[in-house]
Amino acid sequence: MAQAILHRIASGDKTAVQDCLKFYGGLVWSLARKMSPNTDDAEDAVQEIFIDIWKNAERFDESQSSETTFIAMIARRRLIDRLRYSNRRISASSLEDVVAEPANNSNEDLQICVEAKEAAQALKTLRPEQRQVLQLSIVQGLSHQEISDATGMPLGTVKTHARRGLLQVREFLGLGNSNTEKEVSR
Amino acid sequence: MNDLERQEKMLDLLTEKAISGLDEQSQQELKELLNNYPEWHDGEETLALTAAAIKLSAFTPDEEIPVHLSAKILAQSERYFSTSENEGKVVEFRPRTEKQTESVAPAPVVADSKAGISVWNWAGWAIAAAACIALAINLWLPRTTESPVLTNNQAPSTPTAPPLPGLSEQRQQFLASAPDLVQENWAEANPKEPRNIEGDIVWSNALQKGFVRFRNLPVNDKTRETYQLWIFDANQNEKTPIDGGVFDVDANGDVIVPINAKLKVQKPTMFAVTKEKPGGVVVSDPKRVVTIAKIET
Incomplete structure (x- = not known):
């Protein structure tokens, strides 16, 4: 089996950078376009993300996740940081539409890695309120307060649904450990 | 805060960090809380991976990165x-x-x-x-x-x-x-x-x-x-x-x-x-x- 691109980057293989761009450039760019206010900002974000990827390549553990999910995690972190810094929020006028039709990629053939498919399956096992909160917050990018305002759920309830839902999906993906499993079932 | 409340607070912060990030003050609070729960030290990473997987479950890359x-x-x-x-x-x-x-x-x-x-x-x-x-x-x-x-x-x-x-x-x-x-x-x-x-x-x-x-x-x-x-x-x-x-x-x-x-x-x-x-x-x-x-x- 071919060596993971991130492992090759960690070992200083410059050709792996080209492979990384080729395989994951579209993913990172598409995420940045969706989570950035404009194209210029997306381009700056993508450059920062790839530097983050090179810096963090040695932390990649293929027994824990696929490269796709690891890179998406790094991309999200950077994009969220940039959004927080710019204090950008989805306009209130769009909230009703977002809550009415949360994004749901029902075609599993389109899901790009095994964890994405498993996460989709895990979401189906959650309580509807938990699933709604996770979709609105992670997929749509709404803050907990915005979800509370849009759905009428108390803020504390939104946080509880987010916490329990996320932990349950984590267990479904096999990312939890035995010492923390009890929290999920509470 | 008793132990249960501290743990719930820590989990709230871990969740919030994975989903939407934390400000510096909350990040510091999380760091201090994690000192009491070593079994959650990998929680930041695993919850961030979980959030990324959820994001990908409803996301398909639809653009190639520009050549320039x-x-x-x-x-x-x-x-x-x-x-x-x-x-x-x-x-x-x-x-x-x-x-x-x-x-x-x-x-x-x-x-x-x-x-x-x-x-x-x-x-x-x-x-x-x-x-x-x-x-x-x-x-x-x-x-x-x-x-x-x-x-x-x-x-x-x-x-x-x-x-x-x-x-x-x-x-x-x-x-x-x-x-x-x-x-x-x-x-x-x-x-x-x-x-x-x-x-x-x-x-x-x-x-x-x-x-x-x-x-x-x-x-x-x-x-x-x-x-x-x-x-x-x-x-x-x-x-x-x-x-x-x-x-x-x-x-x-x-x-x-x-x-x-x-x-x-x-x-x-x-x-x-x-x-x-x-x-x-x-x-x-x-x-x-x-x-x-x-x-x-």
Whole structure:
């Protein structure tokens, strides 16, 4: 089996950078376009993300996740940081539409890695309120307060649904450990 | 706060960090809380991975990264990584940067490319060239069967060629690991004007990686010209083959060059090498073709 691109980057293989761009450039760019206010900002974000990827390549553990999910995690972190810094929020006028039709990629053939498919399956096992909160917050990018305002759920309830839902999906993906499993079932 | 409340607070912060990030004050609070719960030390990472997986469950990349942005990032990587060059290699692979491309590609050619107008109909040339390949292969086969190069994947040796430990070794590793290896010999682009260029191309769609190997490819004057590789893909317009990178030949002998496809290659049908201005071009001309390798399907 071919060596993971991130492992090759960690070992200083410059050709792996080209492979990384080729395989994951579209993913990172598409995420940045969706989570950035404009194209210029997306381009700056993508450059920062790839530097983050090179810096963090040695932390990649293929027994824990696929490269796709690891890179998406790094991309999200950077994009969220940039959004927080710019204090950008989805306009209130769009909230009703977002809550009415949360994004749901029902075609599993389109899901790009095994964890994405498993996460989709895990979401189906959650309580509807938990699933709604996770979709609105992670997929749509709404803050907990915005979800509370849009759905009428108390803020504390939104946080509880987010916490329990996320932990349950984590267990479904096999990312939890035995010492923390009890929290999920509470 | 009692222990249960502290743990709930910590989990709220971990969740919030994974979903939407934390401000500095909350980050510090989380750090202090985590000191009391060592079993949650990997919680930040695993919850962030979970959030990423949920994001991907409803997300499909719908755009390719812009070429100019890829070039910027590659230039950044050159500065970031400072690994030494392979000793003994006789060709230097030079990824083309945006600046280089702009500086050498004639403006009218670029404009034509953007408008979808080619100065040269690759398709017509490809058909004509393909008709010559059968003859070229017939001429080629007796030599390849005598050579160890194509029978046991050993690098060819000549009395004058320096050893190629770096790229040759990389190529060998690639040959051993590629699950869907495509291999083809170079053939005459125009049998009426034989150039006697030998060698082959190896490519893997799964790895999106490959190498070209040449013998008898003339040394080029880098100040005036460079070699450029093109990849024809069944899913790509024949008039606009994929740029496979530029390279120079610095010394006589065997040369190995890693392929640097600028776009994802899905179903390669032919590889071609042209001689271009330094830095390469966006659109080539049939007169510049040096050698071709048509992939047998």
